[in-house]
Amino acid sequence: xxxxxxxxxxxxxxxxxxxxxxxxxxxxxxxxxxxxxxxxxxxxxxxxxxxxxxxxxxxxxxxxxxxxxxxxxxxxxxxxxxxxxxxxxxxxxxxxxxxxxxxxxxxxxxxxxxxxxxxxxxxxxxxxxxxxxxxxxxxxxxxx
Amino acid sequence: xxxxxxxxxxxxxxxxxxxxxxxxxxxxxxxxxxxxxxxxxxxxxxxxxxxxxxxxxxxxxxxxxxxxxxxxxxxxxxxxxxxxxxxxxxxxxxxxxxxxxxxxxxxxxxxxxxxxxxxxxxxxxxxxxxxxxxxxxxxxxxxx
DNA sequence: TATTGTTATACTCTATAACTATA
DNA sequence: TATAGTTATAGAGTATAACAATA
Numbered sequence: 001x002x003x004x005x006x007x008x009x010x011x012x013x014x015x016x017x018x019x020x021x022x023x024x025x026x027x028x029x030x031x032x033x034x035x036x037x038x039x040x041x042x043x044x045x046x047x048x049x050x051x052x053x054x055x056x057x058x059x060x061x062x063x064x065x066x067x068x069x070x071x072x073x074x075x076x077x078x079x080x081x082x083x084x085x086x087x088x089x090x091x092x093x094x095x096x097x098x099x100x101x102x103x104x105x106x107x108x109x110x111x112x113x114x115x116x117x118x119x120x121x122x123x124x125x126x127x128x129x130x131x132x133x134x135x136x137x138x139x140x141x142x143x144x
Numbered sequence: 145x146x147x148x149x150x151x152x153x154x155x156x157x158x159x160x161x162x163x164x165x166x167x168x169x170x171x172x173x174x175x176x177x178x179x180x181x182x183x184x185x186x187x188x189x190x191x192x193x194x195x196x197x198x199x200x201x202x203x204x205x206x207x208x209x210x211x212x213x214x215x216x217x218x219x220x221x222x223x224x225x226x227x228x229x230x231x232x233x234x235x236x237x238x239x240x241x242x243x244x245x246x247x248x249x250x251x252x253x254x255x256x257x258x259x260x261x262x263x264x265x266x267x268x269x270x271x272x273x274x275x276x277x278x279x280x281x282x283x284x285x286x287x288x
Numbered sequence: 289t290a291t292t293g294t295t296a297t298a299c300t301c302t303a304t305a306a307c308t309a310t311a
Numbered sequence: 312t313a314t315a316g317t318t319a320t321a322g323a324g325t326a327t328a329a330c331a332a333t334a
Contacts, residue, residue, distance in 0.1 A: 091292040114156070
């Protein structure tokens with residue numbers, strides 16, 4: 001009983017390792033070269049929530065402002081976001097998804113030749129439903 | 145219909161972002177200081193599969209040998225694993241979970257004060273079951 | 289004086305390439 | 312010559328601390 005509990009039902013530990021290892025796989029399998037997962041995540045937030053300031057984007061992505069400064073700089077270089085002045089506050093600026101950024105996100109969503117898509121295609125409908133529900137729960141837990 | 149499909153059913157994209165963001169949270173919320181998630185993952189593999197060579201451990205963890213060299217070196221420094229000579233091949237060595245490493249894993253599993261445990265405690269039983277099933281599916285997909 | 293954002297710097301995690309030791 | 316492992320080096324991703332500009 002005690003043993004079973006400590007070995008078999010450590011959901012936090014299991015989930016933690018699963019996430020760490022799948023994250024590793026996702027990053028290593030990525031051969032795209034143009035954008036990183038971190039950049040895609042920021043672009044997806046801009047698509048979902050609309051234009052916002054760097055600080056707001058950092059808060060949405062749960063990273064610190066200096067980290068987001070670097071992500072935004074790389075996205076600007078590649079033309080995937082654009083920056084405009086804040087209408088009333090000279091310190092702030094507004095980061096907006098560019099048409100190229102929106103196109104890239106759409107292409108990502110329809111590119112079905114990637115590693116994860118292939119693995120998902122091998123699952124049953126029921127398993128995919130479970131994963132879809134899990135992503136909702138995870139997003140809620142992570143505050144995204 | 146088309147819009148709904150492209151926005152609502154990109155399971156790969158949703159899962160990818162959920163994993164990237166939860167991984168970020170897990171690493172940033174970690175205040176332990178003694179071991180990293182990467183180290184815990186390696187220790188957990190040694191517990192589950194038993195002693196093995198550095199190459200085998202790298203393959204199990206799906207990282208390259210030089211990456212595992214560094215993980216093992218840090219675990220050795222902290223006394224969480226021990227190394228012994230391979231009985232027949234002078235090139236190889238055997239990495240084994242030490243009693244301190246096993247203790248640390250047990251302590252991790254029973255430390256219920258951490259961020260993820262608190263988030264999980266706020267969920268319903270049904271949601272936790274969904275996550276438990278999802279971890280199994282993910283582990284199968286990631287080949288672990 | 290407080291806030292927004294950036295720059296400087298450092299650490300973790302991971303990779304590839306080159307090297308050493310042994311088979 | 313091939314294999315196991317390490318060392319050297321680099322890049323992504325993130326952080327804290329210090330600074331600049333504006334409020």
